[in-house]
Amino acid sequence: MTSIPTIAPTTDLPVALPDGDGSTAPRPTVYIETYGCQMNVADSELMYGRLQASGYTPVDVPDGADVILVNTCAIRENAETRVIGRLGELRRFMKRDTIVGVTGCMAQRLGPRVLEQAKHVSIVVGPDGYRALPALLDGARRGEKFTATDFDLEEHYEDVVARRFEGVKAWIPVQRGCDYRCTYCIVPTTRGPERSRKLPDVVREVQQVVEQGLTEVVLLGQTVNSYHDGAHDFADLLRAVGAVDGLRRLRYTSPHPNDFSDRVVEAMATTPAVCEHVHLPMQSGSTAMLKRMLRRYTREDYLACVERLRAAIPGLAITTDIIVGFPAETDEEFADTLDLCRTVRFDDAFMFKFSPREGTPATRMPPEWTIPDDVVAARFDHLVQTVRGISREKNLARLGDRCEVLVEKVARDGELLQARSRDFRTVMVPADAARIGDYLTVQLTGTTGATFTGTPVTAAESDATDTVRPAPRAQLPTL
Numbered sequence: 001m002t003s004i005p006t007i008a009p010t011t012d013l014p015v016a017l018p019d020g021d022g023s024t025a026p027r028p029t030v031y032i033e034t035y036g037c038q039m040n041v042a043d044s045e046l047m048y049g050r051l052q053a054s055g056y057t058p059v060d061v062p063d064g065a066d067v068i069l070v071n072t073c074a075i076r077e078n079a080e081t082r083v084i085g086r087l088g089e090l091r092r093f094m095k096r097d098t099i100v101g102v103t104g105c106m107a108q109r110l111g112p113r114v115l116e117q118a119k120h121v122s123i124v125v126g127p128d129g130y131r132a133l134p135a136l137l138d139g140a141r142r143g144e145k146f147t148a149t150d151f152d153l154e155e156h157y158e159d160v161v162a163r164r165f166e167g168v169k170a171w172i173p174v175q176r177g178c179d180y181r182c183t184y185c186i187v188p189t190t191r192g193p194e195r196s197r198k199l200p201d202v203v204r205e206v207q208q209v210v211e212q213g214l215t216e217v218v219l220l221g222q223t224v225n226s227y228h229d230g231a232h233d234f235a236d237l238l239r240a241v242g243a244v245d246g247l248r249r250l251r252y253t254s255p256h257p258n259d260f261s262d263r264v265v266e267a268m269a270t271t272p273a274v275c276e277h278v279h280l281p282m283q284s285g286s287t288a289m290l291k292r293m294l295r296r297y298t299r300e301d302y303l304a305c306v307e308r309l310r311a312a313i314p315g316l317a318i319t320t321d322i323i324v325g326f327p328a329e330t331d332e333e334f335a336d337t338l339d340l341c342r343t344v345r346f347d348d349a350f351m352f353k354f355s356p357r358e359g360t361p362a363t364r365m366p367p368e369w370t371i372p373d374d375v376v377a378a379r380f381d382h383l384v385q386t387v388r389g390i391s392r393e394k395n396l397a398r399l400g401d402r403c404e405v406l407v408e409k410v411a412r413d414g415e416l417l418q419a420r421s422r423d424f425r426t427v428m429v430p431a432d433a434a435r436i437g438d439y440l441t442v443q444l445t446g447t448t449g450a451t452f453t454g455t456p457v458t459a460a461e462s463d464a465t466d467t468v469r470p471a472p473r474a475q476l477p478t479l
């Protein structure tokens with residue numbers, strides 16, 4: 001879904017240092033460049049893990065790598081265009097015997113067409129084919145070319161140990177594929193039908209990452225709250241993962257508004273590790289438009305979902321995804337979207353101009369439904385101003401508050417550290433890089449409107465003032 005929202009290269013994955021295996025034989029090197037959503041980031045970690053177990057050494061630059069893989073996104077046309085361009089650029093890093101492969105959703109969508117468009121590519125592998133990577137690379141070394149895009153509904157890579165790059169949190173896929181059929185979305189085609197991992201397997205992986213020192217996990221799925229492994233639903237999963245000793249923060253992305261059962265809301269409200277943030281894709285504030293998108297809820301349903309979540313979880317931050325310019329969008333429908341944004345007062349949003357994807361039902365809508373580019377651009381600007389304005393107002397009202405942050409990494413400016421509050425605020429903190437992975441109490445002292453600056457508060461100051469823990473949550477009746 002677009003519900004796992006960012007379309008951005010994640011080539012800044014930290015360096016992976018080679019693991020010594022005691023052998024003096026040179027290990028082939030592999031570089032993976034990742035595009036798209038967090039599911040792709042998690043899949044790249046799986047691929048690195050799979051290949052490392054087969055004798056490869058991960059490297060963080062393509063220059064001279066023995067294998068270069070581009071893990072791709074197909075959610076928007078410009079993401080694919082960028083990948084085609086990038087494949088051309090990568091030629092200059094190739095040695096005579098470097099093998100180039102394309103993986104992920106674009107590989108699944110285009111299959112052998114990738115081999116035709118980029119002659120230096122040897123393997124094209126969809127999201128269910130990563131187990132075969134070592135064998136496919138062996139074949140490519142013999143000069144063969146492969147396309148591996150069959151779905152495997154049993155494949156959860158349970159025995160593959162992911163090679164993690166995030167230092168402070170783990171992305172853990174709990175569900176693959178999607179059974180919804182939103183008319184703009186290519187994911188059901190590229191990732192296949194929905195299937196969930198077994199709850200004990202997820203819990204075991206969470207225990208492992210906590211033993212490695214990570215204290216935050218993010219459960220991933222296309223409609224993650226529809227998780228069901230045959231015996232357990234998402235409420236069971238939240239409780240079981242939240243009970244793992246040593247886990248301090250539990251997040252998930254992205255849910256579908258229709259799958260917030262009372263059980264799930266109650267589990268969120270009563271599991272202390274679950275953070276006070278939900279990314280709740282709205283897409284449109286117009287019921288007629290939502291119907292055209294086949295989102296399967298109305299404007300009223302969405303609002304009711306927001307109200308149930310907010311009633312159960314005080315201080316809940318809500319972010320969303322919104323599409324502008326979907327076919328036949330009228331001025332009134334767009335006004336409904338703006339209105340629902342003002343009603344909900346989102347903390348932030350990923351906003352997209354509609355981009356038709358070949359193979360989706362939206363491409364079969366009447367051509368006269370297409371919204372002119374200038375209209376889409378004007379609506380998009382209006383929406384961004386509205387959402388950012390609300391976000392800025394909410395953030396200004398937070399100045400002076402104290403909150404707990406987890407220090408994640410050195411910020412882009414190289415001076416401050418980037419930290420994250422439980423309710424998903426980004427806070428820049430002056431502190432030594434040795435504090436990465438630590439929890440700090442900070443006072444929010446400034447905001448750009450989108451992000452905060454914060455000053456660490458000493459334990460004594462913190463004890464003397466307001467608590468940094470979230471307010472006690474409503475005790476809901478056991479269902």
Ligand code: SF4
Binds near residue numbers: 001180187188222223
């Ligand atoms: S079809 Fe709909 S619910 Fe499924 S991944 Fe796409 S946008 Fe999300």
